[in-house]
Each structure stands twice: as structure tokens, then as C-alpha cells.
Amino acid sequence: MQKKISVIGLGKLGASMVAAIASRGFEVIGVDVNQKSVDAVNAGREPVQETNLEKYISENQERIRATMSHEEAILNSDLSFVIVPTPSDEKGSFSLQYAAWAFKEIGKALAKKNAYHLVVLTSTVLPGATRFGLLPILEKESGKKCGEDFGLCYSPEFIALGSVIRDFLNPDFTLVGEFDVRSGSELEEFYSEVMFGNAPCKRMSLENAELTKISVNTFVTTKITFANMLADLCERIPGGNVDVVTDALGSDSRIGRKYLTGALGYGGPCFPRDNVALSYMARTLNSCADIAETTDRVNRSMADTITEKLRPIIQKGKTVAILGLAYKPSSHVVEESQGVYLGKTLSEAGARVVAYDPLANESANAELNGKIVILDSAKKCLAQADIVLITTADDEFKQLLTNDFVVDGKEVTVYDFWRILKEELSGKEKVNYIPIGCGTNDERQSQFLKELWGNEANI
Ligand SMILES: NC(=O)c1ccc[n+]([C@@H]2O[C@H](COP(=O)([O-])OP(=O)(O)OC[C@H]3O[C@@H](n4cnc5c(N)ncnc54)[C@H](O)[C@@H]3O)[C@@H](O)[C@H]2O)c1
Numbered sequence: 001m002q003k004k005i006s007v008i009g010l011g012k013l014g015a016s017m018v019a020a021i022a023s024r025g026f027e028v029i030g031v032d033v034n035q036k037s038v039d040a041v042n043a044g045r046e047p048v049q050e051t052n053l054e055k056y057i058s059e060n061q062e063r064i065r066a067t068m069s070h071e072e073a074i075l076n077s078d079l080s081f082v083i084v085p086t087p088s089d090e091k092g093s094f095s096l097q098y099a100a101w102a103f104k105e106i107g108k109a110l111a112k113k114n115a116y117h118l119v120v121l122t123s124t125v126l127p128g129a130t131r132f133g134l135l136p137i138l139e140k141e142s143g144k145k146c147g148e149d150f151g152l153c154y155s156p157e158f159i160a161l162g163s164v165i166r167d168f169l170n171p172d173f174t175l176v177g178e179f180d181v182r183s184g185s186e187l188e189e190f191y192s193e194v195m196f197g198n199a200p201c202k203r204m205s206l207e208n209a210e211l212t213k214i215s216v217n218t219f220v221t222t223k224i225t226f227a228n229m230l231a232d233l234c235e236r237i238p239g240g241n242v243d244v245v246t247d248a249l250g251s252d253s254r255i256g257r258k259y260l261t262g263a264l265g266y267g268g269p270c271f272p273r274d275n276v277a278l279s280y281m282a283r284t285l286n287s288c289a290d291i292a293e294t295t296d297r298v299n300r301s302m303a304d305t306i307t308e309k310l311r312p313i314i315q316k317g318k319t320v321a322i323l324g325l326a327y328k329p330s331s332h333v334v335e336e337s338q339g340v341y342l343g344k345t346l347s348e349a350g351a352r353v354v355a356y357d358p359l360a361n362e363s364a365n366a367e368l369n370g371k372i373v374i375l376d377s378a379k380k381c382l383a384q385a386d387i388v389l390i391t392t393a394d395d396e397f398k399q400l401l402t403n404d405f406v407v408d409g410k411e412v413t414v415y416d417f418w419r420i421l422k423e424e425l426s427g428k429e430k431v432n433y434i435p436i437g438c439g440t441n442d443e444r445q446s447q448f449l450k451e452l453w454g455n456e457a458n459i
Helices: 014-022 035-042 053-059 070-075 097-110 129-142 164-169 181-194 206-234 242-250 271-284 290-300 302-314 338-348 361-368 378-384 442-457
Strands: 005-008 028-031 064-067 079-082 117-121 150-154 174-178 201-205 319-323 352-356 387-390 412-416 431-435
Touching: 005 014, 005 070, 014 028, 014 035, 014 053, 014 064, 014 164, 028 035, 028 070, 035 064, 053 164, 070 097, 079 097, 079 181, 097 117, 097 129, 117 129, 117 181, 129 150, 129 206, 150 181, 150 206, 174 181, 174 206, 181 201, 201 206, 206 242, 206 271, 206 290, 271 290, 290 302, 302 338, 302 387, 319 338, 319 378, 338 352, 338 361, 352 378
Parallel strands: 005 028, 005 079, 028 064, 079 117, 117 150, 174 201, 319 352, 319 387, 387 412, 412 431
Antiparallel strands: 150 174
């Protein structure tokens, strides 16, 4: 008989999982402590903004329902995913506060259930949290034993906001941390029925899975930061071009091309906090995660470094326009976004800053609290700008033309972090175009290298 599924937490991940699992023919019950989210799902609407979520929920509505009762969900399902927030705390760790509350409710419901039930924690946690932080709550509240009366797995998803449903259904691999073989086998079987393709299922202990999850993000951010380091080096050599270098570098199968584009730092709700948490965990275990700490430090200093670079020109009271406030294109999320950080540091340095984002104006406004002027179009920003920073590779910015930048014959300096307007703006009159990661003063840089190597070779 087909399993019935419940998902505890109807946020960006949980609601998307409900919709994705229901689209594969399963009955799914969603649980949230927020009445509005529950009502939205029951009305066939998306409780949070995410690509295709509303469409998937409404198309699969006959198999989806939502409730505020954990008990109702547990008693009417066989397998529960728990995907509640695990916010960073002041130590840099992930708080178990919400997960503990959810596990308490699940435990109370398990006490009333005779059949075996599999509990799967999907929220991001650090090694040991599932077994030593949360499992005791389940056993205490239910009065039952894990491995006998119920099963337990830690199984995070590897998704990006903006493509959560697609990523969930088409994973590179599934990660299953298992309390025991039965728990892992049940979850692996479920994934094989839900996911498309034949992605390998990596099964391991709870702790190894917890470490693997956080390692994926911290490794990827290290790769991004490495590419940013190369971009800075490329700017200092004649004819330097970071795209040429990373393209070749990424062709090596040991390295790979993904996330190897020199530009701005990373942001968003996951990447920045995961390095901090890994560093915390390492310190706590008397190990040291120097690489994670350095990646985090370098990434957090990017806005300051850029502001220092611009300081000589912004002191003259010029207006800086920032195009891109979300942490990535086509997103409304501004958490830890480089565009927002630049807005703050530049305005603190005395610049007049105007900015625009196709989707994130409202959330950026709330975050920046009047520190900069947010306008409702890129062209309005450009009309006022002496200096332009293009901080995301948004499709809308790729359509901009030279004439949009040169307004009333005024000169403009454009820093293009993603080099999206290289063809359009390079060599244009009145435009001082600076593609980040590219050598911009071949003569001076050649002279520098001539002196370095001439002296070295004793010429
Ligand atoms: N957002 C991402 O890109 C991403 C990626 C990977 C992993 N994660 C992890 O997934 C987890 C959830 O992230 P999210 O972005 O979906 O969070 P979110 O804040 O969007 O949603 C969490 C939902 O859980 C609900 N909730 C809180 N306590 C509850 C409880 N006891 N019972 C039922 N519902 C409860 C909240 O009301 C909210 O609707 C976090 O651990 C996060 O680190 C997130």
C-alpha cells in the first residue's frame, strides 16, 4: 500500500515538498503553526512565494490538505518530514528551538499510535543534533523506542530558492542519515518512488549525514571565494580575464565549472550562515575549520573592500547607482545580499546611493530603512548616476543599452561585477566601463611585470 506522507513546516522548503510529493501521486498532509499558511494550502494557494508552487498546489489539491494539528498529521500518515526553521544563534550554531517543539508534538502523537512511523528531519542541523538533541524528546514524549516503535532519519534536501520543486524532484543524489537499517531502507524506497532519474542514495550514520549537508554549502562557497580571488588577480595582470581562466580551470574534471565565476560574494539565507556554523562546530570539537573561517571573513569583507576602492571618487559627492539588491537574480530575498551591504557601506562612506531591483525593492527598503533611495526602474537610477554598480546578472539589466547609461552627455563609470554588458559598453564614449575580473590598465600592469621579471632575470 502506498505510504501517506506528512510535512511539518509549510515554509519555502516544506510547502514545496508537499506540492512536489503530491505531484507524484502521494497523499500529503502539511502542518504549520501559522493559520494563514494552513488556510492558504487548503485553499489551493501558495503559503510562500516560490517558483511554480501555486501551480503544483492547485493542480494536486485533491491529494493535499493542511492542518495545525501535529497529532492529526501523525495519526494519518506513515512518514513525516520535519522542515521547520533552525535559525542561527549568537554562538553561530543552529538553534533547535523550533525543531524541539515540533518533535515534542510528534512524540505526543506517537504515544497514541500503534503502527510504526518514520520521522525524517530535513532542517539543517549540526552533527549530533538529531541523535542527541532531538531523538530523546521523541522517546520521552512517546514513551516508545526508536528502532522498534518508530524510525528516524536525517535527510536534508539540496535545493536553491527559486527552483525548490525542480531541485527536490531531480537531485544529484539523495542523502540519508539513518538511525538504523530499517529507517534508511524505508526512506530510500520512498525517494526512489518520488524522485525522477536514478540519483544515487548515499546512506550513512546520522552524524555523517549532518556533516555532509553542511560540507556541501561550505565547499561551494569556498569555490566561489576562490573564483573571486582569481578575479582580483586577473585585474592586476595585462589582458587578465577571469572568465578565460575559470573556464579552462573548470574544464578539469576534478574541479568543474559550476560556482566558479569570479564576481561578487555569496549571500542568501543558507551559504553565509553555514560557514559560521561549521567553524563553531569545529572549535567546539577542538578541531579547526580555518578554510571555512577564511571563506567567511573574505566574503564578509567584500562590500568594505569595494567601498574602499571607490572612496576617492565618492568623496566628491557623486551619486552611486546599485542595480541588483536581491542576493541573486530573479529573487525577492535580500538576506545577506551583497547589493544591500554595498548600499549600507557606500552610504556610510558618504555617497548618495540610489538603487533598483526587479523583485526585491520592497524587502530591500525594509532592510535598508531609508539609508539609500530605492527607485522603481533601472533607467531612473541611471539618469542620476555618476557611478553604476551592476551587482546581479539579472536578465533585465542585460537588456540595458549605452544610451541608458549616458544621459544628457554626462560621463559615467560602470563597475560590472558579472560582465553582462561587456559587448555593449566596452570602448563607448562617455562610459568608463570596468568589467570586474579583467585587467584594465595593460600598460601600467605590463610595466610592473617588466620591472619584476626584468630585475629577477637581471636584464
Ligand atoms: N531556504 C533555503 O534555501 C534552505 C535550503 C536548505 C535548507 N534549508 C533549511 O530548511 C529549514 C527550513 O527552511 P525554510 O526556508 O523552509 O524556513 P521557513 O522559515 O520558510 O519555513 C518554516 C515554516 O515552519 C513553520 N514552523 C515553525 N515551527 C513549527 C512547528 N513546530 N510545527 C509546524 N510548523 C512550524 C513556520 O511557521 C514556517 O512556516 C531550515 O533548517 C533551513 O536551514 C533551507
